[in-house]
Amino acid sequence: MVRAHDEFAETVGQPLLNNERVKISCSDVNVYYDEKHAIKNVSVEIAEKEVTAFIGPSGCGKSTFLRCLNRMNDTIKGCRIEGNIVIDREDIYNKNMDPVLLRARIGMVFQKPNPFPKSIYQNVAYGPRIHGLARNKEELDEIVITSLQKAGLYEEVKDQLDHTGTGLSGGQQQRLCIARAISVQPEIILMDEPCSALDPIATAKIEELIDELRRNYTIIIVTHSMQQAARVSQRTAFFHLGNLVEVGDTNEIFVNPEHKLTQDYITGRYG
Amino acid sequence: MNKSQARLDLVKSGLKKRHFKEKTFKSLGIAAILAALAMLAILFVTIIGSGYSAFQQTFVRLEVFFDRELLDPDSTGDPEVLSQADYGGLVKKTLRNIFPEVKKRRQKRDLYKMVSSGAAFQLREMVMNNPGTIGTRQTVWVPADDDIDMLMKGHISADKEGSGRIKKYKLDWINHLKEKDALQKRFNFALFTNGDSREPELAGIWGAAVGSFYTMLVTLLLSFPLGVATAVYLEEFAPKNIWTDIIEVNINNLAAVPSIVFGLLGLAVFLNFFSLPRSAPVVGGLVLTLMTLPTIIIASRASLQSVAPSIREGALGVGASKMQSVMHHVLPLALPGMLTGTIIGMARALGETAPLLMIGMVAFIVDVPTGIFDKATVLPVQIYLWADSPERAFMERTSAAIIILLAFLLIMNAVAVVLRKKFERRW
Numbered sequence: 001m002v003r004a005h006d007e008f009a010e011t012v013g014q015p016l017l018n019n020e021r022v023k024i025s026c027s028d029v030n031v032y033y034d035e036k037h038a039i040k041n042v043s044v045e046i047a048e049k050e051v052t053a054f055i056g057p058s059g060c061g062k063s064t065f066l067r068c069l070n071r072m073n074d075t076i077k078g079c080r081i082e083g084n085i086v087i088d089r090e091d092i093y094n095k096n097m098d099p100v101l102l103r104a105r106i107g108m109v110f111q112k113p114n115p116f117p118k119s120i121y122q123n124v125a126y127g128p129r130i131h132g133l134a135r136n137k138e139e140l141d142e143i144v145i146t147s148l149q150k151a152g153l154y155e156e157v158k159d160q161l162d163h164t165g166t167g168l169s170g171g172q173q174q175r176l177c178i179a180r181a182i183s184v185q186p187e188i189i190l191m192d193e194p195c196s197a198l199d200p201i202a203t204a205k206i207e208e209l210i211d212e213l214r215r216n217y218t219i220i221i222v223t224h225s226m227q228q229a230a231r232v233s234q235r236t237a238f239f240h241l242g243n244l245v246e247v248g249d250t251n252e253i254f255v256n257p258e259h260k261l262t263q264d265y266i267t268g269r270y271g
Numbered sequence: 272m273n274k275s276q277a278r279l280d281l282v283k284s285g286l287k288k289r290h291f292k293e294k295t296f297k298s299l300g301i302a303a304i305l306a307a308l309a310m311l312a313i314l315f316v317t318i319i320g321s322g323y324s325a326f327q328q329t330f331v332r333l334e335v336f337f338d339r340e341l342l343d344p345d346s347t348g349d350p351e352v353l354s355q356a357d358y359g360g361l362v363k364k365t366l367r368n369i370f371p372e373v374k375k376r377r378q379k380r381d382l383y384k385m386v387s388s389g390a391a392f393q394l395r396e397m398v399m400n401n402p403g404t405i406g407t408r409q410t411v412w413v414p415a416d417d418d419i420d421m422l423m424k425g426h427i428s429a430d431k432e433g434s435g436r437i438k439k440y441k442l443d444w445i446n447h448l449k450e451k452d453a454l455q456k457r458f459n460f461a462l463f464t465n466g467d468s469r470e471p472e473l474a475g476i477w478g479a480a481v482g483s484f485y486t487m488l489v490t491l492l493l494s495f496p497l498g499v500a501t502a503v504y505l506e507e508f509a510p511k512n513i514w515t516d517i518i519e520v521n522i523n524n525l526a527a528v529p530s531i532v533f534g535l536l537g538l539a540v541f542l543n544f545f546s547l548p549r550s551a552p553v554v555g556g557l558v559l560t561l562m563t564l565p566t567i568i569i570a571s572r573a574s575l576q577s578v579a580p581s582i583r584e585g586a587l588g589v590g591a592s593k594m595q596s597v598m599h600h601v602l603p604l605a606l607p608g609m610l611t612g613t614i615i616g617m618a619r620a621l622g623e624t625a626p627l628l629m630i631g632m633v634a635f636i637v638d639v640p641t642g643i644f645d646k647a648t649v650l651p652v653q654i655y656l657w658a659d660s661p662e663r664a665f666m667e668r669t670s671a672a673i674i675i676l677l678a679f680l681l682i683m684n685a686v687a688v689v690l691r692k693k694f695e696r697r698w
Contacts (some may be wrong), residue, residue, distance in 0.1 A: 075587065077511055104590035114581035116600055126599070129587035184589055265534070 013248035013259045015044045015237075021220045023048035023188065024069065029083035030074070031064055038064050040242040042083075044171050046159070046235075051210060051219045053233035053250065057265065060239040063111075063220045069220065070106040071099040080251060104131055105183030107217075111193040113173035115165035115180070120157050124148060125175055128182040143183055151179035152209050170221075171202025178209065182217070189213065191221040195228065207232050214236040226266055230254050237263045283583060318677070322670025325476045328459035329420040330412040331386050331448060333365045344396065352407075353398055358391040362413075369453075370444060381441055387414040389461075389473045398453045403487060415454065416459065417471040417664035419445060423456060426663055444689040462671060466637045469652065469665030474657070476672050481634070482552055482647030483621060483679075489556020489643055490563055490620050495613050497560075498567030502609070505568075506575040506598050514566040526565035533562045534626030541631060553643040558626045563616040570612020607694040614687035618680050626652040650676045 024046040031039035041060045054062040064073065071092060073079045085092050091226075092102055102128075112184035115123050124144045134140035144161075153175040157168070165176050174194055181189055191210070195203040210219060210232045220267050223229050229236050230250060237247040238261070244260045246253060257263040323647050341348065341364070341667070342356040346586060363383050367373070373382050390413035396403050414420075421427045422445065429437035450456040465475030493669065502524075507516045537558035541547045547554050578601050586596035627633070633656065640647035648656070657669040 070588070072584070072587065075583075100590055100592050108584075108588035110584060113583055114579070114585040116582065116585060117604065126586075126591075128597075130591055130595055135527075150369060176489060180585075180589055247622070 001211050011043065011244045011247060013246040013253065015244065017045045017047055021047040021049075023087065025084075025086045027084045028069065029065070029081070029085060031061070032080045033070060033076070033077040033081075036153065038242055039068070042244040044237060044244055044247055045112040046218065046220060047223075048218045049214060049216070049251045050234040051214050051221060051232050053229035053236045054222045054239060055224075055229050055236060056239035056245075058224075059241075061242045062237075062239045063192050065239070065244075066192055066220060066222050068265070069190060069199075070108055071101050072108065081213070083097070088189070103239060105186050106186050106190060107184065107186035109174070109189065109191040109194045110183050110203045112197055113211075114169055114175050115168070115173050117164060117166050117174050119162045120148075120165045120168070120176060121161040122181050124183045131184055133184065139177070142172055147183040149177075150182055151175045152212075153179055158223060166250070169202070171198050171205060174198060174202070174206060175209065178206075181255065182213070186217065188218045188220070191219065193222050196224060238265060287293055304625070318670050318673050322393065322667055322672075324424045324426070325462060325667040325671035326459050327424075327456045328461065329415040329418075329423045330455050330457050331388075331415045332451075332455070333362070333411050334368075334408060335361065335365050335411050336408045337361070337394075337398065338364070339406045340365065342405055345570070348402055349542055350399065350402075353402060356395070356398075357386075358395045358398075361394055362386060362390045362462045370447070374438075378440060381438065382444065384416055385419060385441075385444065387416055387470055387472045389414055389468075389470065394687065395638040412455070412457065414472040417662055419454075420472055421663050423454065424667075426667070435456035444693065462668065466639050467635060467648070468637060468657070471660075471662050471668060474665070474668060476650065476653060476675055478636060479648050479650045479653035479672075480675075481639050482555075482636075482650040485552035485616060485643045485647065486555040486559065486627075486649055487621060487642060490559040491613075491617060494563040494567055494570070494616065498564050499571050499609055501564075502568050502571030502575060503597060503602065506572050507601065508593070522565050522568050525561075526569060529625075530562050530623055530631065531625040533558050534629030536561065538629045539625060540541045548644055548646070550634050550636070550646040550648070551644050552640065552647050552649075555627050555632050555649065556643065557648075559620040559623060562626065563613075563620050566616035567609070567613050570615070571605065571609040572606025574612065575601060577608065578604045590605060603694075607691045610690045610694070611687050614690070616682055618683045621649075621679060621683070622651050624655055627652055628655075650679070 009090045022045045026045070027043045029039055029042045030037070042065060054066060055101060056062050067089075068072045068081055068085060069092075073081060081093065087102075088104075090097070091264060118125065118126075119186075121144055124147050125134075125140055127144045128140060133144055149159065153172060156172060157176075165173065168176060173198075178189075178194075195206050198206065207228065210221065213219060214234075221229075221232065235247065236250045236253045238245045238253070238257075238259075240261050246257060246259045247259070253262065254266055294405050338361070341361055342358075343349075343352055345352075366382050367379075367386060371384060373379055394411065397409070415423070418427070418437065422429060429439070431444055445454065461473055462475045464477050465473055466478030468474040505515060505518065537554060541554045541557050543547060547557075558698055581605065582600050586600045587593075591599065627649060633652055634646060635647065635656070636646050636648050638645075654669055654672045654676065655666045657672060
């Protein structure tokens with residue numbers, strides 16, 4: 001029997017890891033947009049150096065929850081957040097936490113590729129420059145090139161680093177945004193539906209890249225595509241109307257979901 | 272089959288009406304554009320038609336003998352003596368030499384009025400620049416009086432007998448000069464290099480142009496930074512609450528306040544309270560700043576709003592502070608729009624007359640201003656002053672000044688377009 005969705009449901013599956021690999025720990029997180037209760041009592045732990053996928057129907061709050069993790073919601077008027085989000089044993093919503101410092105540790109890739117309307121080089125160099133990560137031009141060059149290499153873009157653009165970033169194709173732009181995100185050497189990368197504006201070939205490239213990146217970074221990806229979640233992630237969290245319904249190993253959740261809603265969603269009967 | 276045919280017929284029957292509506296709308300639009308273009312053409316044709324002749328001025332050729340007896344009897348060569356000498360007398364003497372038959376007192380006075388009173392200054396200038404001119408005979412072209420100029424240009428007519436301002440004997444003199452080829456129309460440099468004057472043939476727009484330049488300089492230096500800073504703060508940093516709403520409403524209202532009200536404000540505040548100098552570009556600039564600020568703020572806010580939020584998020588996402596995201600990314604993208612708004616505001620300010628009348632910039636000022644605290648007038652006020660003058664020759668000069676002002680406005684708008692194209696970036 002499915003419970004009424006405005007009730008605060010208990011998350012089933014394995015929301016807590018109870019081991020050493022915990023990178024992010026969220027407890028009783030509630031988010032309100034003015035009067036709208038967008039995230040309801042979400043408690044979950046996210047492991048380091050693996051890919052966690054957030055899935056769920058449109059408007060279920062998965063993007064909202066993702067944006068809580070780097071305090072991107074701070075910029076939204078009327079948004080109120082309750083509960084604790086702890087990264088490396090530090091509450092990111094405590095008064096002493098500077099969101100600028102936090103975002104230097106947590107990179108973000110957005111749904112629509114949004115390179116700055118500057119050169120490819122400047123796009124990647126921007127983060128290291130404002131944080132003062134490079135002492136001279138050579139170091140900056142080094143950072144730009146390695147970031148582009150890690151994002152799998154370097155070979156394609158190495159002769160046109162001074163060309164504008166907005167002139168690239170959609171998939172290249174998105175990889176440029178990934179290069180920009182990893183240029184400041186974050187620990188965590190948040191991806192908000194990074195492939196929703198891309199064609200299947202560009203998507204495949206990004207997925208490959210995500211698989212590559214997870215060796216060094218903790219990655220959280222919001223996706224509409226269950227196939228994508230199944231392909232790239234190790235753990236999956238299913239959101240529904242602001243509730244975190246089920247969390248578990250990706251293999252487990254797609255093969256043997258515990259909750260009726262999860263089962264309906266992944267079998268395509270709902271959403 | 273029948274049913275779908277019937278549906279198609281239904282659609283078809285309505286189509287005619289729909290196409291007709293579209294055609295009507297299109298032709299109305301074209302008619303509106305043509306009407307606007309026609310008005311513009313009429314404006315340009317009338318103004319240029321009545322103003323182009325002011326770019327020429329009639330000159331009289333004089334064979335001047337710089338008589339040492341008259342100018343420097345003691346051969347001192349002292350600049351003091353030279354500058355005080357009677358050059359008016361020299362001009363009169365030269366004219367008498369051309370027409371030795373003129374004896375009557377009344378006619379003599381008319382003869383002296385053939386050339387502009389500026390002729391004496393011109394001769395003085397020649398001697399002051401080169402004292403060696405004394406004792407020599409020189410051919411000098413001096414501006415003719417405005418009546419003769421008007422006659423030459425056909426703006427006033429005189430029949431064989433002569434009438435009104437142009438007497439019969441004067442007409443004979445003119446014909447005599449014409450026969451000797453001593454009367455010529457030449458390019459009117461004075462119009463561009465002189466300040467205002469009571470004599471139309473000596474009056475120029477340079478004083479007003481410089482006054483306009485200083486006024487615009489003050490306006491630009493104050494209104495652009497203030498306007499952009501206000502817009503950035505309100506749009507990017509200010510909390511959205513009742514106070515910022517009130518401020519926004521007030522700014523929008525300020526943009527609609529009649530400009531003369533700003534003039535009264537300037538009179539009360541800048542002149543009476545702060546005791547700033549009357550008729551000075553600094554006060555004009557301050558008043559026009561008040562008038563231009565709302566325009567710049569509104570244009571800048573609109574252009575900030577049009578910057579995609581994804582750019583802000585991208586910058587914040589790599590850890591830029593709010594300030595950095597605005598300064599490095601949002602502002603450069605919004606700048607073309609801001610510049611356009613500013614130049615449009617400045618163009619409006621350049622053509623503004625009413626508020627400047629209130630702060631005394633309507634005074635008759637001959638000297639070209641040398642700074643923002645000097646007494647000055649501006650181009651549109653100069654036009655107003657000339658349009659008010661009774662001399663026929665000021666009429667064409669009014670039109671000429673309008674042409675020059677329009678040229679300035681066109682240049683400013685062209686600059687706005689070029690700047691926008693230059694800084695515009697593709698997304």
